[in-house]
Amino acid sequence: MAETKTGAILFANGGINMGIGLIMPITTLYIHQNLHESLVTAGAVLMGFSLAMTVGNILAGWWFDHAQPRQVLFAGNILTVFALLALTIWPAWPFFSLLEILYGLGLGILNAAMNGYIAYHQRVNANIFNQGYWIASVGMGIATASSGFLFRQGIRWVFGGAALLLAVTFAVIMRAFQNIDRAPAPSERQRGPIDRRLLGSLAAIAGMLIIIWIGYEQWNSNVSVLMLHHGISVEKYSLLFTVNTVEIILLQPIANRLIAPSFVHDKVKVIAGSILFGLSYLIIVGAADYWRFVLGIIVVTLGEILALTAAPSLINRYATDRNRGMLQSLTSLSGSLGRAIGPLAGGALITAVNYNWTFLILFLAHLVGVAAMLTVRPPDHQQGAKE
DSSP: OOOOOHHHHHHHHHHHHHHHHHHHHHHHHIIIIISOOOHHHHHHHHHHHHHHHHHHHHHHHHHHHHSOHHHHHHHHHHHHHHHHHHHHHOOOTTHHHHHHHHHHHHHHHHHHHHHHHHHHHTTTOTTHHHHHHHHHHHHHHHHHHHHHHHHHHOHHHHHHHHHHHHHHHHHHHHHHOOOOOOOOOOOHHHHOOOOHHHHHHHHHHHHHHHHHHHHHHHHHTHHHHHHHHTTOOHHHHHHHHHHHHHHHHHHHHHHHHHSOOOHHHHHHHHHHHHHHHHHHHHHTTTOOSHHHHHHHHHHHHHHIIIIIHHHHHHHHTTOOTTTHHHHHHHHHHHHHHHHHHHHHHHHHHHHHSOHHHHHHHHHHHHHHHHHHHTTOOOOTTSTTTTO
16 A cells, blocks of 8 residues: 655645644634624633544544544644634634634644545654644744734635635645555454553643643733733734744754654653743743743744654554554644643633733743653553564
């Protein structure tokens, strides 16, 4: 059976992330400014979007392992393109919120299935998770920068552009993606008992990812309010994400060359990256000057380059051909849960205490996650242990 080419996988992964990057930056602005709904309502829609992505991740993980993965990609792509075309034609309230949630469901299915394909391809390309994250970051940066320009032309340009982008991605998937040859399912006698310590390792990795994304969402939401409170402009806040994208583009290829893929290296990268994420919140405790926020985003991005590229590869080392899709959905699921919980949890903490205590609590939460990561053990008796 022919293998799906790396270029096709990376192109499709970039297209999916560009689809996310075009829509997400303008969602709150459009709901509040154009549809005249409250910020609370906008937050509820974003939470619904993230929860729908979570459901899509779970569904796709099971479906990927029990059917031909191309079918899962097709279903996710059809849902996303349908939702975007409907939003292009009729971006009105309350249908906007329902279609946005449908879009989240399709993206959850599509993203988890794409992670599954990348996981299978790691057998012939050990660096594909790093390459995929780099392409996704570039795509996300281009799309985020483009979304503001398209939004000024009209909301239909944003949704129509995303629909066209994902339709092209669909065409690439249909033409270039191959079916996956799985190893035959083991018999009950061959399976043996489940090692609960390995389940604990997977739970520790997933928990660390959730903590990371809860913290990361503060940069996408509550940090902007803090910066505006200190008289720092929206343009300067937006510039932080330009710094983030440029840093990833420049430094991640260097990190890939310096650190060879292995279980130990992946684990160390997740731990080191998580510590850097935690330190970024210490940097902005009591911050009022712009340079402190710039330094914070630089440290966040270093953590992102290490932890968020290594975590999917680390999880994949526990997988077999019969559960690779479900285990890879843990990565997408953890990110979706963190993004869903993050703005609400951050807002609640800031209201209950203040920004400084919220950042200190986030730092401590990352230390707890790192302590759990230290207990992660290798899957030395499972298929893929030597990868």
